[in-house]
Amino acid sequence: MEILSGLFNGFSIALQPLNLLWCFAGVFLGTVVGIMPGLGPAATIAMLLPLTFGMPPTSGLIMLAGIYYGAKYGGSTTAILLNVPGESASVVTCLDGYQMARNGRAGAALGIAAISSFVAGTVGVLGLMLLAPPLAKIALSFSSPEYFALMILGLAMVVLLAGDSMIKALLAMLFGLWIASMGIDLFTDASRFTFGSAELLDGIDFVVVAIGIFALGEVFANMEMQGGASLLPVPKGMRELLPTMAELKACRFAFFNGSVVGFIIGVLPGAGSTIASFISYGLEKAVSKHPEKFGTGVPEGVAAPEGANNSETGGALVPLLTLGIPGSGTTAILLAAFVLWGLRPGPLMIQDNPELFWGLVASMYVGNVMLLILNLPLIPLFAQILKLREYILYPIIFGISIVGIYTSSSSFFDCWMLSLFGLLGYLMRRLDYPTAPLILGLVLGDSMERALRQSLMMSQGDLSILYHRPIAATLLFISLLLVCLPLFRNFNQWRIRAIEDNG
Amino acid sequence: MLEKVSLKMLDLSNSKKTGMACLFIYMLSPFSLHADFKPTKPIEFVVHTGPGGGSDLLARFIVQTVEKENLSPVRFQINNKTGGSGVTAMTYMAEKKGDTHTIAVFTGNWLITPLTRSETKVSVKDMTPIARLVLEPALIAVKSDAPYKTLKDFIEAAKKSPGMLKQSGGSSTSRDNVVRQLLMKSTGSNWTFISFPGGGERISALLGGHVNVMVIEPQEAGEHIRAGSLRVIAQVAEKRLPGFSNIPTLKEAGFNIPNVPQVRGIVMSSGIPVDVISYYENLFYRLSKTATWRKYLEDQQFEDGYQKSAELSHFIDGYTDQMREILKEAGAKVIR
Numbered sequence: 001m002e003i004l005s006g007l008f009n010g011f012s013i014a015l016q017p018l019n020l021l022w023c024f025a026g027v028f029l030g031t032v033v034g035i036m037p038g039l040g041p042a043a044t045i046a047m048l049l050p051l052t053f054g055m056p057p058t059s060g061l062i063m064l065a066g067i068y069y070g071a072k073y074g075g076s077t078t079a080i081l082l083n084v085p086g087e088s089a090s091v092v093t094c095l096d097g098y099q100m101a102r103n104g105r106a107g108a109a110l111g112i113a114a115i116s117s118f119v120a121g122t123v124g125v126l127g128l129m130l131l132a133p134p135l136a137k138i139a140l141s142f143s144s145p146e147y148f149a150l151m152i153l154g155l156a157m158v159v160l161l162a163g164d165s166m167i168k169a170l171l172a173m174l175f176g177l178w179i180a181s182m183g184i185d186l187f188t189d190a191s192r193f194t195f196g197s198a199e200l201l202d203g204i205d206f207v208v209v210a211i212g213i214f215a216l217g218e219v220f221a222n223m224e225m226q227g228g229a230s231l232l233p234v235p236k237g238m239r240e241l242l243p244t245m246a247e248l249k250a251c252r253f254a255f256f257n258g259s260v261v262g263f264i265i266g267v268l269p270g271a272g273s274t275i276a277s278f279i280s281y282g283l284e285k286a287v288s289k290h291p292e293k294f295g296t297g298v299p300e301g302v303a304a305p306e307g308a309n310n311s312e313t314g315g316a317l318v319p320l321l322t323l324g325i326p327g328s329g330t331t332a333i334l335l336a337a338f339v340l341w342g343l344r345p346g347p348l349m350i351q352d353n354p355e356l357f358w359g360l361v362a363s364m365y366v367g368n369v370m371l372l373i374l375n376l377p378l379i380p381l382f383a384q385i386l387k388l389r390e391y392i393l394y395p396i397i398f399g400i401s402i403v404g405i406y407t408s409s410s411s412f413f414d415c416w417m418l419s420l421f422g423l424l425g426y427l428m429r430r431l432d433y434p435t436a437p438l439i440l441g442l443v444l445g446d447s448m449e450r451a452l453r454q455s456l457m458m459s460q461g462d463l464s465i466l467y468h469r470p471i472a473a474t475l476l477f478i479s480l481l482l483v484c485l486p487l488f489r490n491f492n493q494w495r496i497r498a499i500e501d502n503g
Numbered sequence: 504m505l506e507k508v509s510l511k512m513l514d515l516s517n518s519k520k521t522g523m524a525c526l527f528i529y530m531l532s533p534f535s536l537h538a539d540f541k542p543t544k545p546i547e548f549v550v551h552t553g554p555g556g557g558s559d560l561l562a563r564f565i566v567q568t569v570e571k572e573n574l575s576p577v578r579f580q581i582n583n584k585t586g587g588s589g590v591t592a593m594t595y596m597a598e599k600k601g602d603t604h605t606i607a608v609f610t611g612n613w614l615i616t617p618l619t620r621s622e623t624k625v626s627v628k629d630m631t632p633i634a635r636l637v638l639e640p641a642l643i644a645v646k647s648d649a650p651y652k653t654l655k656d657f658i659e660a661a662k663k664s665p666g667m668l669k670q671s672g673g674s675s676t677s678r679d680n681v682v683r684q685l686l687m688k689s690t691g692s693n694w695t696f697i698s699f700p701g702g703g704e705r706i707s708a709l710l711g712g713h714v715n716v717m718v719i720e721p722q723e724a725g726e727h728i729r730a731g732s733l734r735v736i737a738q739v740a741e742k743r744l745p746g747f748s749n750i751p752t753l754k755e756a757g758f759n760i761p762n763v764p765q766v767r768g769i770v771m772s773s774g775i776p777v778d779v780i781s782y783y784e785n786l787f788y789r790l791s792k793t794a795t796w797r798k799y800l801e802d803q804q805f806e807d808g809y810q811k812s813a814e815l816s817h818f819i820d821g822y823t824d825q826m827r828e829i830l831k832e833a834g835a836k837v838i839r
Contacts, residue, residue, distance in 0.1 A: 323706075
């Protein structure tokens with residue numbers, strides 16, 4: 001009952017004309033920055049923060065949160081159409097989304113991404129509304145050993161992302177782990193693999209590697225083919241632009257999986273949306289009846305990660321609003337905003353400012369609907385970009401990649417790095433190395449190493465801390481099962497063959 | 504006017520004396536002789552963090568206050584020179600030699616990083632200090648169900664089981680760890696320091712009972728104290744903070760260790776003419792006296808750390824020497 005009256009109150013705030021306007025402004029801006037690679041929601045919120053000082057905190061929060069979850073919607077667009085992840089969390093969407101576009105299903109992929117984002121975004125808000133206080137407490141019991149086990153689970157996904165050769169996948173993953181270890185070591189303050197260059201002190205930015213390997217690598221590889229052979233088929237007519245019933249049906253489990261996995265990982269302050277999308281993609285593939293088709297453009301391969309990175313937003317707001325604990329760069333800026341508005345973020349905030357919490361929750365329902373309405377009609381428009389000939393399209397991809405990287409760091413060094421990783425991406429394609437494991441290693445490497453060292457410092461070097469805790473032990477056990485999965489499959493095939501031979 | 508009168512009143516017989524008198528007057532009323540310099544184009548405001556970082560938020564608040572209070576005839580434009588833990592921004596500033604339209608936010612890290620990092624080719628010594636603006640105090644907090652009522656209790660417990668108690672904090676050169684090193688050295692105790700990259704993870708570790716103590720910003724801790732989940736056992740500040748008047752500072756609690764402030768302020772590149780220095784000095788002095796700024800300090804629970812150029816220069820030398828000693832004792836490789 002309390003929730004109902006709170007929600008009712010929330011809608012009466014969120015549906016005020018001015019707040020509706022701010023909500024729209026937020027989700028619209030979010031979609032735009034999501035589409036543009038490089039410029040992320042964190043930077044946008046920080047730059048717009050001063051504008052909100054004169055606004056009532058609830059309106060300000062409604063707008064800034066709109067940018068945050070709106071960006072997750074927009075991020076899939078360039079990932080699907082151009083293989084350029086518009087936002088770090090949409091890296092996983094590239095894997096099947098871009099392949100769908102190559103198969104002429106660009107419109108369907110964009111539609112599925114939007115629908116999945118809507119479903120999962122709404123589930124995320126539901127979770128935030130119903131489960132926030134108890135979940136926040138559970139999240140606190142999650143510590144370094146559990147994070148380590150979670151990262152191991154993520155790394156175990158490599159067996160699912162590998163193509164034909166497991167060795168090549170493992171090599172790519174190790175390369176990713178190596179890049180992740182570059183820069184200043186937090187624990188000892190030592191510089192690792194900086195080769196005396198100050199630019200490498202912070203390591204290499206994940207976005208630089210992802211855009212280089214995915215977007216530029218793909219362009220280089222396509223350029224080599226010369227001629228129009230690689231021109232993508234452009235969807236014609238409304239039917240080809242929208243997902244079919246069969247495609248939507250295939251995504252049923254993915255909608256659910258993405259929503260739940262994204263939300264749970266979002267609640268944990270030390271994980272993040274890229275990890276959420278990887279894990280939900282892996283889970284989708286692990287339970288799929290046709291795992292071999294992943295990576296060739298299956299709709300559920302788009303729905304799962306896109307769902308996960310959207311419901312992650314609802315999850316990430318749980319520790320922020322109930323405990324005043326930010327779990328990511330973007331939520332840290334929202335926290336700073338609270339302070340500048342004169343609010344006191346912390347365990348008592350919902351109690352002290354119910355209108356803020358419920359206004360935000362209600363506005364997120366409204367905002368998700370706005371985003372769906374905003375994004376669906378844009379699909380035919382965006383899909384037109386595929387009509388461009390390569391000699392126009394490729395320079396455009398180059399341009400937005402380089403400009404995107406430069407706007408996020410204003411450093412030429414990063415642009416050089418981008419080209420370097422573009423070449424690496426090309427070489428990997430030529431030599432038939434899968435690129436996803438490299439990205440996986442890079443995303444997880446840093447957090448995994450940290451969690452391991454933190455755990456061992458907690459236990460004075462006793463390794464048993466990693467498997468004596470129930471959550472950590474369960475996660476490690478699931479990882480073990482995952483790693484054994486290909487063996488089971490091989491065994492199964494061998495058994496079937498054996499039976500057939502006998503018969 | 505006043506200066507002219509006082510110059511006449513001092514019976515000046517030689518030029519050396521005149522110089523000294525001028526200096527004397529200059530120090531008395533530092534902001535009346537700057538009339539010459541006026542910025543003619545937008546001022547570039549360099550920040551070493553990305554949008555949303557601590558220094559970036561401070562810079563954006565300054566920009567907004569300057570506009571609101573009409574303190575400058577030209578706009579301030581923020582330029583985020585991220586990368587290399589601040590080294591990129593420092594190098595950029597050092598290269599802007601003599602540029603009268605570029606200023607930067609510096610933090611304690613700008614003073615500490617060059618001490619240990621061979622990749623750094625420049626230091627704040629290659630720049631012109633303009634103004635120190637804020638000092639950020641800290642609190643030492645434990646979980647409210649912990650058995651330690653005072654810092655002494657905690658230290659005693661740490662002595663009984665060396666290395667068993669844990670503190671969550673930032674990097675090994677962060678203020679958190681420096682305070683720990685100083686406390687351990689002065690009391691002969693020992694506990695473990697576990698680094699977490701984000702403030703959120705540090706507090707989570709403390710609230711979840713995975714570590715025992717944390718050096719925390721008052722802003723971060725405030726609401727957890729009010730909700731009864733954290734207890735403050737000491738404060739790292741020169742004098743007690745308004746919101747924590749019943750908690751002793753480290754000195755008051757009987758720990759005679761140097762205060763380690765987190766500092767932020769403004770620097771320019773080297774080779775800046777005196778009139779330009781005093782122009783900016785004056786600008787930030789007026790900023791620090793506005794009501795908007797005072798409210799900001801209060802909201803953020805920062806201490807007003809305003810110092811003008813000469814004092815700041817002195818402060819930087821002292822701070823750098825102090826940090827060099829502390830880092831050496833902590834076993835860090837100090838290279839300069």
